[in-house]
Amino acid sequence: MSALHDILKKHWNYAAFREPQEAIIQSVLDGHDTFGLMPTGGGKSLCYQVPAVLKEGLVLVISPLIALMKDQVNQLQMHDIKAMAITGGVGTDALSDLLDNAQFGGYKLLYISPERLQNDWIVERLKALPIHLIAIDEAHCVSQWGHDFRPAYLKIADLKTHFPKVPFLALTATATERVKADIITQLQLHEPKLFTKSFARDNLAYMVYPAPDKLYFTQNVLKKYPGPSIVYVSNRKACAETAGHLEAIGITATFYHGGLSMADKEKQMGLWMEEKKQVMVATNAFGMGIDKSNVRTVFHFNLPPNLENYYQEAGRAGRNGEKAYAILLANASDRLQAENQFIAVLPDKAFLNVVYKKLCSDLQVAFGEGLDETFGFNLNRFCSKYQLPVLKTFNALQFLDRQGILTLSQEFSEKLTLQFIIESKEVMRYTSLNPQDEPIVVTLLRTHPGVYDLMTPINISVVARKSGGTETQVLAVLHKLQERGLIELHAKSNDAQLTFNEVRDDERTINRVSKYLASQNQLKAEQLQAVLAYTANTNECNSRYLLRYFGEEKAENCGICSVCLNAQKSKVELGDLPEALLKALKKSDLSSRELQEMLSQPDEVLIFALQSLLEAERIRLLPNNKYSLR
Structure with a gap:
């Protein structure tokens, strides 16, 4: 067995690499710039984590996803691999300490957000580190044609000057041919080795159904x-x-979104991962770091903003290779809802200016100040105070996040302050009786020296990192100390955290980035049109349709998607059902559930018959999700 396979088995307990992981790893070990296009779930992270373990020195990983960086660092630490993440919420002094640790502490991976590369002194510090590989995750962010363009990514190419002999590894899960070519150009990859894993999922059936009653359809x-x-x-x-609603009809379900506390997220996730609950109902905040191979079905109750997102979310089904289903349910009102949700709420330059100024005013950030300051932030409270539309404001903040002006963490946060209300000797007595809590308590006292004298703000992530625990474990210890009367603990909830990555500069700041706003808005409109075209498609195999969108041609139809199955059904098989439907609708407008109960037909047969009548323009679907004769 090779050294690569030894590492894979020892640290991850995998017997073999997936295609094309091993080839990518060998390419970077041979010193080549490398481009890897691997669909979600393809194991991109191992392509730089394995070389990190194998070689002396450090792998620099550039990623815009703070939650993903934290998740990967936690996972690596559990595998006995030293890793750290530098994100927008770390102050200058703490950042300097982290970089010292990266240089002298035997770390294997250093995760950093692209905005940090804007700071020249950080780049100077990076130059002193023993970096042997630079990995760019979510590499499509470097392209203006990508679905999540971030100007901060354009600075990555400057690292070529400082690390001329260090290979670059660009990784992405979604890139058209145009985006792929742009990534190679913008990152200045030198004669890169190209590796592409097919986007085809032969075991995954892509189904699109016009289901007026989505819960009833899902139940069946x-x-x-x-x-x-x-x-x-x-x-x-x-x-x-x-x-x-699912629980009420006898299907066990739980839910997950970005507004849950870390403890609640872990609880809900555990219920689903351990299959105590069959269904996880979630927003698109659910997905990063999810490794559950036996997901049978992924439903979308609403239209996604683009096919890139849809492919990634749908692709969480059937990773074990067994037959699985990705079902997109679209009714008559979904098109209008999607346009209102994704297009009508896009900010223009004037609105962006208003949001930025009011944000600075609300957080009391003076002109020329704010660099590296972090604030708890409640979006609804902010919008209510200044009478701003919530979705449009959220999109404005997201745009400012992508441009690197600020970092918006959408994870639920608690601003904690505490004070010890007993003598220090009693605290020491507690730690001697509860040795499992000692690392956290001692770290707390060392990092927050004023905690005996006054109510002190607590940085949970710092305490967790320095004590070797998790944020959830730190919170558990704090609540235990509170219950036993050792501390006074106050928590103020926020639905996000905001970190300013540069000083306040009002119009000059907005003028610098607004040139990207119009093109990004246009791209989002085009992407939604692609989604609408996909849901309206009745002729081309859904799998081939998606593959063509990502620049991959497939000769054969999949045979298992909703379009292919409908093509296989002959009108003879439907028998008298179309006429029976027309007869029933002649009496009154009816929903699909009412028709199902009246005619007792299998779901797929009834849906095909309704689709046939819709295409023949003999019936129509009303806004109230009932069918009517034309």
């Missing part, structure tokens, strides 16, 4: 095809409501 599918499932919905409110 889950009873017919039992197994762990995910239901994606468009907002947090719908998460709890949909999970409640």
